[in-house]
Amino acid sequence: MSVHPLGNEIRAHRLRSRLTLKDVAKKTQCSAPYLCKIETGKSAPTDRNFLERLASALTLSGTQKERLIEAANESQKVLQLRGEMSLKAYQVAYRFSKYVTQLRNEDLVELDAILARAHQKGDPMPTS
Numbered sequence: 001m002s003v004h005p006l007g008n009e010i011r012a013h014r015l016r017s018r019l020t021l022k023d024v025a026k027k028t029q030c031s032a033p034y035l036c037k038i039e040t041g042k043s044a045p046t047d048r049n050f051l052e053r054l055a056s057a058l059t060l061s062g063t064q065k066e067r068l069i070e071a072a073n074e075s076q077k078v079l080q081l082r083g084e085m086s087l088k089a090y091q092v093a094y095r096f097s098k099y100v101t102q103l104r105n106e107d108l109v110e111l112d113a114i115l116a117r118a119h120q121k122g123d124p125m126p127t128s
Contacts, residue, residue: 004041006044006045007040010054021036024054029053045072046072051068052065074098
């Protein structure tokens with residue numbers, strides 16, 4: 001499983017509105033396979049006109065539309081994770097990548113110590 005902010009946002013609104021991929025594709029003038037790629041995180045459009053059409057197709061409120069655009073921006077950020085991970089691990093990694101710049105030095109030292117203990121099994125920690 002993965003975390004795809006834009007895809008998750010679109011899918012949630014589409015399902016809540018009981019729309020199919022084909023329904024939304026028709027309203028946004030794109031293909032259903034393209035929307036599927038967006039929902040699964042294989043594509044992350046940033047074209048403002050497309051996002052406006054998408055918000056309209058999903059009948060989003062002003063606040064919901066803002067969240068959709070923010071999710072599109074977040075989906076442009078790439079964090080590569082190795083190995084199989086649980087959904088919780090993906091969620092923690094995503095939140096960490098989003099908020100790491102807001103952490104205090106003491107918090108980073110504490111997190112570093114936690115990660116060092118997790119890797120004492122002989123798995124060398126990368127140095128860069």
